[in-house]
Amino acid sequence: MAEKNTKGAISIKNVTKIYDPEGVNVMAVDDCSLEIKSGEVCMIVGPSGCGKTTLLNAIAGFHSITEGEIYLDNEILCGPNKPLADQGSDRIVVFQHGALFPWKTLQENVAYGPIVQKVLPKNEALDKAGGLLEEAGIGDMMKKYPGEVSSGMARRAEIVRALINNPKVLLLDEPYRAMDALTKSIMHESLLEVYDKTNVTIFFITHDLEEAIFLGDKVVVMTTRPAKTKLILDVDIPRPRNYQVLSSEKFRVLVNEAKDAVHEEAIKAFEAGERELA
Template sequence: MRDMLDLNSAAAAGKPAAAGKVSIRNVSKIYDPEGARVVALDNFSVDFAPGDFLAIVGPSGCGKSTLLNILAGFDTLTSGEVYLDDKLLASVDRPLAPGPDRVVVFQQGALFPWKTVLDNVTYGLMKQGRTPRAEAEARGIEMLKASGGLDRIAKSFPSQLSSGMQRRVEIIRALINDPKVLLLDEPFRAMDTVNKVTMHRHLLDIFRISQKTIMFITHDLEEALFLADRVIVMTTRPGTVKLDIKVDLPRPRTREMMASDAYIALKERTVMAVREEAQKAFERGEKEMA
């Protein structure tokens, strides 16, 4: 939390803080509509304000990844609309392409293994073609440095880093583009508890300083409550909103808060909803999909 203030200037060097108001309206997604008709999302609506940290929780296969894929532009929707800063982003007639205003951090990690850390970090700036290499690299180094001195591994290849460091680099690779929304697809899923706790602290620092709108997908309720301003619990397939809870724990969040009455009350309110849906999914014996 110490040297993170530099990150602020580094991230804001591009332009003034972008808005990042996302509005998902009545979005449905049906796979194979002619045949098996698998309804992944059913009339899903949610609005989030600029700078919101929104966590979406649900059992495997509830369509939460489908939602992220639609927002990211990896998947089409069957009905409904998505707006970003009040501009129509995606609808049935307007399939959405992926773009640097909505950058994804992937579940399995997707740093290019054949590029160095710095080349990974500057990739977006270089490809968008508005930044000269020298400037992109200077900014990359600056952001790596601000994120706990990661500039010392700028010339390393991703395979030489621990999974926690890989994830931090990947978040910087997303953040350097000054996206309107950061889409995190269960990025800490494969990590052990100690690493997770460290990563949560890093992510909260980044969130506090960059003021980005974040959509965080997870199946871990505690993680969601600890990190987010708002937690949406999804029903099992077809995915809709089951619970929409405001997490009014103060920031900065600390691990001690997880023992507070407020946190426990929140958890009690949500945990049953999550269990119910997980149970339903389990009984259906559904394999993970979407």
Template sequence: MEEVNQSDVMILENVSKSFGEDWARETIVKDLSLTIKRDQLTAIVGPSGCGKSTIVNLLAGFELPDEGRITLEGKPLLGPSKDSLVVFQETALMPWLTTYQNVVFGPQLRGDMPKDELKRAAESIIDTVGLREFRDKYPLQLSGGMQRRAELARALINQPLVMIMDEPFRGLDAMTRQLMQEFYLRLCEQEARTNVFVTSELEEAIILADSIVVLSNKPASVREMLQIDLPRPRNLDMLNSTEAYEYKRHAMEILHEEAMKSFKGTDTNSDFLEAYSRRA
């Protein structure tokens, strides 16, 4: 039996994923290898359209790799699991359910938690995300930031091994986004959790993450892994520090270099046009 490093929660080994018919098949992720460490927040950034959404789907088990493998706690990830949950960009709260009802929906459906234990856990988590006074409100009665916190509570009650955050603060106004970043900082520092945080905002990645995966242009692979050594506890003022500036400058150089490839015409685009002309 293969020995598992206890600090490694999820491992992607030489993962590739393609979509489309044979004549115009496009590789979105190619030979991607990545290790998600226990109780750390790993941020993922990359050029626009590089394949971040596909990577989220692979991490969540919504898509399976064409090549390579993904393991969770040493076992193959073969489909969606409550141990690898996603908080998406768009709210998935059910509008006909209250905050409390949304939070308990998953465990109730699975029937894997006694009723009294579920009630205590839900109330504790709702309190943790600051929604005690809004437990009986419906999603449309909550602000955008409150809806995001309700989404977090709904994921947290399942106690996933890995929480996958897919640009969860996108679409919020600038002030609410900052407040959510500060809230999420405190939440992660109060109780260690294993997080994958996908974002298009470099500063958000720098202030939240223990490490940042910088992706290449499509097809996505790991271009560089940056370790973020800013001290904890953190606050948004740290983004003004020399250290944060250097992290941002270095990551921006890589992202700019990778983004420029899409303007120069890549091998992938050439292969696609050639295949299309043959079919035509």
């Protein structure tokens, strides 16, 4: 995990996604284009149910796209001839409600990827998993089941479970949504620490603008459904970052710059009052 990542550039070109539950077409994403450089932290901000997750699902290979193409390091993931991307360990998702297997200990969870991919024998995978959990500061917890630890611990272990596979991209779907502000701040710092170590490309969905600016290199504000990019903000706050950033002048200026755009979309989304799509 020490070497710097040079892979994981994502290129989203003119992607459109139309759902048709019960024969009524619903456009979730409309002609959305976005370039994410390798090793970049790209934060996607938008009102709930705007189609952010649709984009993540397309990259991860959970859902197909209707039009457009998505590339990973110039190789096509999905496009007109192959609407559904293959799922693979080069793009690992950390889920909104957490998806550690409750029937495996934290250590077994983390070792799962290398074991099923047969890159390491079981013992070595478990040893490596233990080591990584130790590094992440939750070594004491590794023999526990996810149901026995706090949500913060579980989420941290889930990120370790992703990183042990050396993914090109980490896809995070509002992973800290259900957490209280204090836990959230600890999670942010540990994610920044992980990022500074691995430089993995991060595609992070959130509806929290301050979180987005604090963590991201690039903040993409999406319009309400159908989603397209409304505003792209480059965050030129130097890394490594810590909590001092939050009170800096630059941070405040960036938040102000994006606030109106986010607020405008939030109002539109609220007035449309449509049910959120998965």
